[in-house]
Amino acid sequence: MSEQNVHPGMNLGYDGGEEEAEVKIFGFWAFVMSDLVTFGLVFAIFGTMAGSTAGGPGPEEVTDLTSVAIQTVLLLGSSFGFSWASLSMKYHPKSRWRTLGWLAVAATSALGFLVLEVVDFHHWTTIGAVPQRSGYLSALWALVGLHGLHVAGGLIWMAAMTGQILVFGLTDDIKSRVTRMGLYWHFLDVVWVGIFSMVFLAGVA
Amino acid sequence: MSLKQKLLLDSKNAEEAAERRFYTIGLVLSIVLTVASFASVMTGLLPHGWALPALALLALAQIVVHLRIFLHIDLTRQKREDLQLLLFTILLLGMMAFGTLWIMADLEARMM
Numbered sequence: 001m002s003e004q005n006v007h008p009g010m011n012l013g014y015d016g017g018e019e020e021a022e023v024k025i026f027g028f029w030a031f032v033m034s035d036l037v038t039f040g041l042v043f044a045i046f047g048t049m050a051g052s053t054a055g056g057p058g059p060e061e062v063t064d065l066t067s068v069a070i071q072t073v074l075l076l077g078s079s080f081g082f083s084w085a086s087l088s089m090k091y092h093p094k095s096r097w098r099t100l101g102w103l104a105v106a107a108t109s110a111l112g113f114l115v116l117e118v119v120d121f122h123h124w125t126t127i128g129a130v131p132q133r134s135g136y137l138s139a140l141w142a143l144v145g146l147h148g149l150h151v152a153g154g155l156i157w158m159a160a161m162t163g164q165i166l167v168f169g170l171t172d173d174i175k176s177r178v179t180r181m182g183l184y185w186h187f188l189d190v191v192w193v194g195i196f197s198m199v200f201l202a203g204v205a
Numbered sequence: 206m207s208l209k210q211k212l213l214l215d216s217k218n219a220e221e222a223a224e225r226r227f228y229t230i231g232l233v234l235s236i237v238l239t240v241a242s243f244a245s246v247m248t249g250l251l252p253h254g255w256a257l258p259a260l261a262l263l264a265l266a267q268i269v270v271h272l273r274i275f276l277h278i279d280l281t282r283q284k285r286e287d288l289q290l291l292l293f294t295i296l297l298l299g300m301m302a303f304g305t306l307w308i309m310a311d312l313e314a315r316m317m
Contacts, residue, residue: 022283029287033294037301044302048309069243076235079275083228091221186275190268196239197264201246205256 021176028180032187035150039191042143046199052135059203062129062140067116068200072192074113075151079189081106086182093170099178100165106185107158110151117148140199147195150188157181231274238267 085102092098124130124137131141161181164174209215216222242263245251251259272278278288 026286026290029290033290036294037298040298040302041305044305047302047306065243065247072239076232076239079271080228080232083231083275084225087221087224087228091217183276186271189275190271193264193267193271197242197260201242202257202260205246205260 021172021179024176025180025183028183032183035187036191039143039146039194042139042146043194043198046139046143049135049139050203053137054134056133056137057124057127057129058136059200061127062120062124062137063200063204064120064123065200065204067120068196071113071116072196074109074116075189075192078106078109078113079186081109082182082185086179089170089175089178093175096165096170099170100162103158103162103165107155107162110155110158114148114151114155117144121145143199144195147188147191150191154181154185154188157184227274231270234270234274235267238263238270242267 081102085099085106088095088098088102124141129137131138158181161174161178164177168174207215216225242260245256245259245263272291278284278291280288
């Protein structure tokens with residue numbers, strides 16, 4: 001098995017470690033796919049509610065494309081920063097600060113995403129676009145909020161991994177955990193692609 | 206210490222450089238597809254009714270790029286299980302999501 005084909009960050013020290021880590025990663029894929037089903041069904045609910053504004057604020061009122069564009073860039077940057085943290089972990093396991101530095105880049109970028117999203121949420125409440133106003137707004141808050149909660153959870157996870165790297169260093173177990181966190185993180189960016197195109201851009205198209 | 210090392214940007218060997226190139230290609234493709242999505246709505250260049258199909262296609266293309274580059278899904282043997290899991294999930298989700306949209310749209314049409 002060439003290193004190119006194994007998951008990023010997997011450059012484990014002992015024989016047999018790769019295989020065990022691959023099994024855990026496959027199990028984590030199963031979790032991510034169950035999460036994909038959850039997101040997909042909330043998307044479907046949003047699809048059934050897309051026109052049901054009940055005279056309240058619609059897509060034109062809630063969509064701030066500049067903010068959505070900046071959020072998209074920040075989340076993509078966070079995903080990319082995490083990739084480079086994975087590469088640092090794989091090729092430079094001796095210097096933990098290098099991995100931690102890129103993790104910090106990923107976390108800061110994602111924090112910026114969340115701040116802008118909360119500013120948007122606040123703006124929605126001030127124009128009366130609250131979840132109880134219409135079916136469209138309930139579905140919008142559920143979908144965008146669910147994704148935001150996942151990002152917030154990911155940030156907590158990243159903080160926990162940072163603590164573990166500081167305490168234990170880049171051991172095989174930690175590398176395996178960070179690799180699984182990477183799957184989660186890149187998956188959230190995939191979901192965001194669906195949200196910015198199908199919810200925000202399609203809403204005002 | 207060179208500037209590249211200070212910025213944590215130096216590569217250890219050719220393999221790392223190749224992986225970096227791979228991720229950078231993914232980033233560039235994602236940015237191009239994202240800009241195309243926003244442009245198709247914000248510039249108003251597309252004829253009426255073309256924006257939605259264009260958005261769907263661009264989103265699909267970007268999702269494939271993310272899966273291939275950031276999530277390392279490919280057609281090699283050791284990734285085949287990941288790919289099968291993904292495709293089976295999409296099949297299940299397709300039935301549930303498409304079924305939901307179909308049934309609810311049908312109900313709405315009958316209520317009108």
